[in-house]
Amino acid sequence: MSNDAGARELGRRAFLKGAATGTAAMATAAPGLAEARARTDEAAAPEAAVAAPPPNASQIARELSASPPASLTPLVTRPGSDLMVEVLKQMGVEFAAANPGSSFEALQESIVNYGDKPNTMPEFITCLHEETAVDMASGYGRAEGKPMVALLHGTLGLQHAAMAIYQAYYGGTPMLIIAGRDDGFIQAHTADDMAAMVRSFTKWDAHPKTLPEALAALQEGYRQATTAPTGPVVVVLDTEVQKEEAGDFAVPAYRPPVIAGLDAAAARRLAERLINAKNPRINVGRLRTPQGVRQAVQLAELIGASTSSQATVGPMSFPNRHASCGPGAATDYDFTLGLEIGPADVALMGPTIASIAATRDKMGVAFGGLRAKPSPPTAPLAPMAVKIGETIGLDAEASLPGLIAAVQILLTAERRDAIAKRAALTAAANRKANVEGVRKALTVKRTGWNSSPVSLARIYAELWPLIENEDWCLASPSVLSGSHHRELWAHNKPYSYLGLPPAGGIGYGAGACAGAGLAARERGRIIINIQTDGDMNYAPGALWTEAHHGLPVLSIMHNNRAWHQELMFLTFMAGARGRGTDRAHIGSTLRNPFIDYRKMAEAYGVAGEGPIEDPALLRAAFKRGIASVKAGRPYLIDVITQPR
Amino acid sequence: MKIVIVSILALGFAAGGAVAAPAGGDPVRGKQLYYDHGCYGCHGYGGQTGAWNLVGTSSPIVNNAQAFLFFLRQRGGFSPMIPSLAMPRFSEAALPDAQALDIQAYIKTFKLDAPDVDSIPLMGQIEASAAKSYDPGK
Ligand SMILES: Cc1ncc(C[n+]2csc(CCOP(=O)(O)OP(=O)(O)O)c2C)c(N)n1
Ligand SMILES: [Mg+2]
Numbered sequence: 091m092s093n094d095a096g097a098r099e100l101g102r103r104a105f106l107k108g109a110a111t112g113t114a115a116m117a118t119a120a121p122g123l124a125e126a127r128a129r130t131d132e133a134a135a136p137e138a139a140v141a142a143p144p145p146n147a148s149q150i151a152r153e154l155s156a157s158p159p160a161s162l163t164p165l166v167t168r169p170g171s172d173l174m175v176e177v178l179k180q181m182g183v184e185f186a187a188a189n190p191g192s193s194f195e196a197l198q199e200s201i202v203n204y205g206d207k208p209n210t211m212p213e214f215i216t217c218l219h220e221e222t223a224v225d226m227a228s229g230y231g232r233a234e235g236k237p238m239v240a241l242l243h244g245t246l247g248l249q250h251a252a253m254a255i256y257q258a259y260y261g262g263t264p265m266l267i268i269a270g271r272d273d274g275f276i277q278a279h280t281a282d283d284m285a286a287m288v289r290s291f292t293k294w295d296a297h298p299k300t301l302p303e304a305l306a307a308l309q310e311g312y313r314q315a316t317t318a319p320t321g322p323v324v325v326v327l328d329t330e331v332q333k334e335e336a337g338d339f340a341v342p343a344y345r346p347p348v349i350a351g352l353d354a355a356a357a358r359r360l361a362e363r364l365i366n367a368k369n370p371r372i373n374v375g376r377l378r379t380p381q382g383v384r385q386a387v388q389l390a391e392l393i394g395a396s397t398s399s400q401a402t403v404g405p406m407s408f409p410n411r412h413a414s415c416g417p418g419a420a421t422d423y424d425f426t427l428g429l430e431i432g433p434a435d436v437a438l439m440g441p442t443i444a445s446i447a448a449t450r451d452k453m454g455v456a457f458g459g460l461r462a463k464p465s466p467p468t469a470p471l472a473p474m475a476v477k478i479g480e481t482i483g484l485d486a487e488a489s490l491p492g493l494i495a496a497v498q499i500l501l502t503a504e505r506r507d508a509i510a511k512r513a514a515l516t517a518a519a520n521r522k523a524n525v526e527g528v529r530k531a532l533t534v535k536r537t538g539w540n541s542s543p544v545s546l547a548r549i550y551a552e553l554w555p556l557i558e559n560e561d562w563c564l565a566s567p568s569v570l571s572g573s574h575h576r577e578l579w580a581h582n583k584p585y586s587y588l589g590l591p592p593a594g595g596i597g598y599g600a601g602a603c604a605g606a607g608l609a610a611r612e613r614g615r616i617i618i619n620i621q622t623d624g625d626m627n628y629a630p631g632a633l634w635t636e637a638h639h640g641l642p643v644l645s646i647m648h649n650n651r652a653w654h655q656e657l658m659f660l661t662f663m664a665g666a667r668g669r670g671t672d673r674a675h676i677g678s679t680l681r682n683p684f685i686d687y688r689k690m691a692e693a694y695g696v697a698g699e700g701p702i703e704d705p706a707l708l709r710a711a712f713k714r715g716i717a718s719v720k721a722g723r724p725y726l727i728d729v730i731t732q733p734r
Numbered sequence: 735m736k737i738v739i740v741s742i743l744a745l746g747f748a749a750g751g752a753v754a755a756p757a758g759g760d761p762v763r764g765k766q767l768y769y770d771h772g773c774y775g776c777h778g779y780g781g782q783t784g785a786w787n788l789v790g791t792s793s794p795i796v797n798n799a800q801a802f803l804f805f806l807r808q809r810g811g812f813s814p815m816i817p818s819l820a821m822p823r824f825s826e827a828a829l830p831d832a833q834a835l836d837i838q839a840y841i842k843t844f845k846l847d848a849p850d851v852d853s854i855p856l857m858g859q860i861e862a863s864a865a866k867s868y869d870p871g872k
Binding site for chain 2: 662
């Protein structure tokens with residue numbers, strides 16, 4: 091910013107503040123507020139005041155009455171926020187989820203009104219709680235491997251969203267958080283360093299001071315969020331920058347991030363080892379995007395390797411019923427390549443390419459599980475050999491294209507022949523292992539098949555034939571409902587199962603499913619949500635968002651009428667102390683009264699049925715639910731379940 | 735580990751059964767107690783879901799009163815990091831013998847609530863689906 095522009099900027103800010111006071115003075119102060127105003131007027135200190143004054147009468151009047159925006163500037167013809175929307179479009183941001191707040195009223199107005207097709211790319215998604223907005227970004231980010239936006243209102247919105255941001259950080263979920271900042275309005279809603287509140291659990295943040303800086307920050311934020319280690323980023327946008335006249339300033343072109351992978355020589359050496367192995371194996375963890383998953387499949391097919399997958403525990407891993415996936419015909423693997431496999435699973439017979447960060451604890455808070463660890467070896471590959479058991483600290487997904495190209499060059503007709511034979515044997519062995527595994531699982535899971543309340547295994551079993559030929563995504567964390575999908579269902583899509591709440595925070599599931607529903611709505615997919623009752627009750631307004639935006643989310647309540655995990659903990663504690671095991675339900679159950687989830691859904695505009703206690707009724711109910719979500723209408727089925 | 739503990743207990747009482755068994759309990763009272771003390775929480779309302787199956791077992795812990803009482807009382811486990819992996823202690827003060835035996839009587843009424851795998855058509859469908867390989871080309 092030139093000095094000239096800087097001076098203009100300062101002048102304008104001063105003007106806007108004056109304008110705000112003027113507007114406010116005209117507003118009729120509500121009775122009882124006069125006193126507050128007198129107090130703040132008295133204390134009215136210059137800009138540098140340290141203590142945050144309570145809101146004055148005019149500010150409160152603005153918040154609670156129909157006063158016009160604090161800085162109404164009718165002369166602006168090309169507001170900065172239009173350019174911000176332009177930047178979001180360029181980067182392909184499909185959605186911006188928010189609970190409204192005046193600190194981003196300008197940006198919100200641009201999203202809904204600006205452009206040839208207003209309110210698309212991004213579409214404004216209305217949330218009833220900021221936690222839902224960020225959990226939606228988590229569900230979407232995990233399903234698609236790319237960010238959407240969550241818009242938060244200053245200090246308040248950030249704090250309501252904090253746990254959801256924290257979980258996204260643990261999960262490495264890419265998302266672009268925009269926090270509105272209005273320094274001329276209620277002081278308690280603003281801060282000099284707004285992002286500080288969440289800095290210890292975000293990957294990157296910026297507080298740009300000018301419009302060009304703001305546009306650049308949005309672009310850099312997107313790059314940061316999508317570059318390994320992926321994660322949530324925060325851009326703080328001042329109202330003044332959102333509202334400022336952009337004149338003929340041109341939106342800078344977006345440059346996607348350049349993510350480092352193996353260099354050509356290293357890729358060639360690895361390719362040779364893979365090609366020459368008699369029984370090669372590829373162990374696949376979680377890649378960044380669906381493109382990475384496709385390339386892992388391509389590599390495995392080219393080599394005729396057997397593979398392992400983490401698709402039953404989280405997104406972006408290898409299709410687990412692909413012919414190559416399983417132990418294969420023999421387990422004497424002589425070369426194993428790991429792709430984003432954690433330290434615990436690092437292959438013994440070969441290297442692992444993994445971008446998993448040594449530590450992201452840049453603030454030194456030492457969050458459990460993210461404490462500083464020794465850096466993984468990130469040295470360039472030794473010139474002669476690929477080391478066994480070594481972790482190559484590079485992004486696996488970015489390494490795959492080079493590796494595939496190197497393999498393709500080395501493939502002779504003779505090799506192709508041998509590979510095809512090996513792949514056929516692997517496929518037959520894996521098919522057999524799958525069928526045997528499923529049969530064994532069914533023998534165990536059938537206990538309680540006809541029991542009432544309904545067994546959790548029965549819910550998962552009944553669902554499978556009904557969704558098998560649909561494009562489905564299990565977006566709810568499944569561990570509290572028994573994770574019976576792991577053995578019974580095929581996880582062949584990068585988004586088949588979106589995994590646990592990354593930091594174990596309950597309340598995540600409902601929002602994450604709605605967010606996965608955003609991705610699903612655009613792509614003809616349906617969302618399966620096995621919804622635990624405790625989780626539902628933190629921010630049930632996610633149901634309204636599903637109804638309002640036509641999200642294809644089928645919620646099936648795992649209604650055990652408890653925070654059951656806690657009931658078990660309490661029973662343990664009482665038992666250990668030798669007293670009151672019959673009182674452990676106090677504070678750990680949802681009884682007296684029971685909650686009626688069908689009515690809850692109805693209140694939020696979601697069709698539903700239940701409570702169902704007879705397992706024989708499940709199939710018909712699930713069919714109705716699936717038909718509803720396929721028609722774009724969310725549906726909830728309340729099922730009274732066995733506790734575990 | 736848990737299997738070892740259970741089987742040691744089971745063997746001990748199967749072989750010895752030294753002391754005379756206390757009188758049997760009342761399953762009707764037992765039903766309420768099974769709920770109130772949270773047994774259903776890990777074993778399911780009918781003893782068939784959750785951490786440990788209580789149905790169709792010949793385990794003396796289910797079938798022998800003394801073994802059952804011993805099993806409830808002699809437990810440690812102050813720090814249940816993963817509660818479903820082990821069972822809480824139920825002391826005499828928390829659950830007197832007579833009440834415990836009511837629960838045992840109730841447990842003995844449990845019956846397996848499931849047909850054979852082969853007689854459930856749905857299970858056949860799930861098995862058939864496991865035999866299909868995924869082809870990403872499709
Ligand atoms: C935000 C948050 N609060 C509290 C907890 C502690 N907690 C762990 S499991 C659990 C119970 C969850 O209840 P529900 O979702 O109904 O699952 P259930 O255990 O009943 O199957 C709670 C409250 C948590 N993990 N996160
Ligand atoms: Mg519950």
